Amino acid sequence: MTPPLSRRNFIGAAGCVAVAAPRWPASADAPSQIIVGLAQEPTVFHPLLPHIEVDDGVHMNLFSPLWSIDAKGAFVPDLAENVPDQDNGGVSADGLTWRVKLRGNAFWHDGRPVTAADVVFTFQTLLDPSFPAYSRKGFEFIENVEQTGPLELTWRMRKPYAPFHAILASAMIVPAHLLKGVSDTTAFTSKPVGSGPFMWDERVPSDHIRLRANPHWHLGRAGVDYAIIRYIPDVTVMFTQFETGEIDYLGMPGIPPNRYRQALTLPGRQVFRAPQPFVESIAINLARPQFHDIVVRQAIYTAIDKQGILETLFENIESDTESFLPSQSSYYNPDLPKQKFDPQAAAESLDRAGWRRRLGGVRARDGVKLEFVNATTSGNALRQQVQEVIQQNLADIGIIMRIENRPAAVMWGGYWSQSRFDTALVSVDFMTGSDPDASSYFTSDASPARGGAGQNVFQLADSRIDSLFLKANASFDHETRLSYYRTIQSLVRADLPFLPLYQQSNVEGVRTGLTGFESNVNVRSNLWNLARWRWTSSAQ
Known part of the structure; x- marks a missing residue:
């Protein structure tokens, strides 16, 4: 060794x-x-x-995508000569036909040229239901992909899907000459060959x-x-x-x-705050009876001392947020209402809605008590401190939150994915790659607990949000999509399927x-x- x-x-x-x-x-x-x-x-x-x-981090340095995305959110050609769009003719006016021309000077590390056959093979691998893919998101809309020249390929989509640009920015192309027809990839993964x-x-x-x-x-x-x-x-x-x-x-x-x-x-040494796309929040299972009333969700949010948590526990490193999108996204809505810590207002709103303190000081209405479990990964001391602060905040207004953390394998297994939790302290990147498409988390047909395919563990069902996601993802015009996504963010903020605490930042450093x-x-x-x-x- x-x-x-x-x-x-x-x-x-x-x-x-x-x-x-x-x-x-x-x-x-x-x-x-x-x-x-x-x-x-x-x-x-x-x-x-x-x-x-x-x-x-390893993949992005060993392999190449058709195009990448820079720190400003711009797509930059990599294996492709340019990024296809409707203006340059690479994407048809109806958004269904895509054409990509590869540069001619790209080679695999073993000296073989990168060709359109490699891209077609990569796409076909991701389309193969027997292949255990990391993600097939977007690829399920491809009807057919074909090589139209040594350095050119085309494909047709079943429907226009604007987020596919962002998906392809993180889709690394793999060598067909080393992987085609190979079921055991052990040799390849022990010494990977990229471009x-x-x-x-x-x-x-x-x-x-x-x-x-x-x-x-x-x-x-x-x-x-x-x-x-x-x-x-x-x-x-x-x-x-x-x-x-x-x-x-x-x-x-x-x-x-x-x-x-x-x-x-x-x-x-130089130290940087490196913003992440992850939003730390309290996820709420809207199927639980104590959370059906929006007044309850609003009161819980109002009763949390967010600023105190950020200042005391996080040294103001993390950024307060109200959205599911990072503030660096060009689709971010900066005009969402700001949470204000006001436990008296929270208590009064619950009183008006009929959630009154009963024996033992716990609020209840129609036989439903305002008590629930909050869970996250066990062993995370900082998160547990956050939970303890929130637990006390809520106890002050007559809501009982019990902390029952679980090992990661249990927490993020069926307990999370099948919506078996009451609430969860969780960090989520809601985007599709760098695209604001969060339909997998918020559309009615994306709840696994209700038989859907997606990540809507909140069990949110809002037809307005469903319709806006469909429209936003069918348009390739930035201003049109921006309008839709700002409205979506407003509706999600109003529904409160999760209570946003902060957008994460890593503090990273270089010599x-x-x-x-x-x-x-x-x-x-x-x-x-x-x-x-x-x-x-x-x-x-």
Whole structure:
């Protein structure tokens, strides 16, 4: 087994002699490297299979999509010559026919050219019901896809679906010549071959992955020779290694809130608040009788000391929100009503609605008591502190919230997906890729507990929202979609199927002199542009 990486050296590939490698080149001939620290270990190296966020960071550097999405939300051509739309003729006027032309200078890491056959194979793999795909979202609308030239393909959609641009921005293309007809992909995933800016070099399980720069990348060579992704499961240890210089970038899940102020004072380190698309909220199961009355949901929300939670527990790192969309989205509605902590007003509204305090001080009406369970992942100390604050807030107005947390496998299994919870403290990315389409969470036909296919665990049923999602997703015009989505956000805010607490931010850090890092809320990993990171002479 390769020994662990030291602060100043890395070990060469298996069978090779170890070579010195400063973070930045000491001379024109010396290789440069970046050491990335992550608290979760990337383990899935086939990008079409089910995977988590940290795997995305590896995928985006080994593989290539047709186009990517930058930090400003703009689509940028990658394997494709341009991003097809209705203005350039790549998408037909009715939104049903798509045509893509590939660039001619893209190659797989084994030297074979990337062709339209690879894209068709990737699409067909995702369309194959026997393939255990990470996601088929959008692909189910494809009627047929065909290669119309060595570097050109077309497909036809059953209906116009504007979010497909965003879906394809995160759909990595895989090599047909290595995977077609192969049922056992073990050999491929042990040494994946992509067309991205870095090539697979080695992996030491439970320790690190090393990638080396692809000298023939079609978008220009990466800024460093090697990228080493280290697995550091203890966030305190990871912070210490960032402080001492053993890692150059501290990534997911970021610097803990209780270390944020200290991190700002570290010499030779730059610290960033990296906004995430995840919204932390109290999800409500609207099928429970105590939540049928909107007055109850409004009163619970009004009784929560959101600002106190954000200031005291989160050091004001997290951003207050009222929407299911991140504030960085061009579709975000900034005009939603702001929550105001007012327990007296909450109590009075419940009194007026007939929810009166009974024996023991618990409110009830028509035999239904205002008491319920709140659950989240067990072992998360910070979340439990949030629960305890909310529990006391609600007790003050005669509502009983019991805390019954569960192991992750139990919490996010059928208990969550089949709406067996009363309420849940949960973090959700409601978008479809970078697109505002959240229909899977809020439309009436998307509730698994009612036999639907989707993630509407809230069991929200609002025909107005259903209609607006259909219209928004059928239009490719930004202003039209913006109008629909602002209205959708207003309706969801009024219905309160979840009580938004904050939009998450990771506090991430880089060593001074490492340039190119840019937080991107449109993707799940800030390693999205690792190929553009490079060292300057001011590196410390």
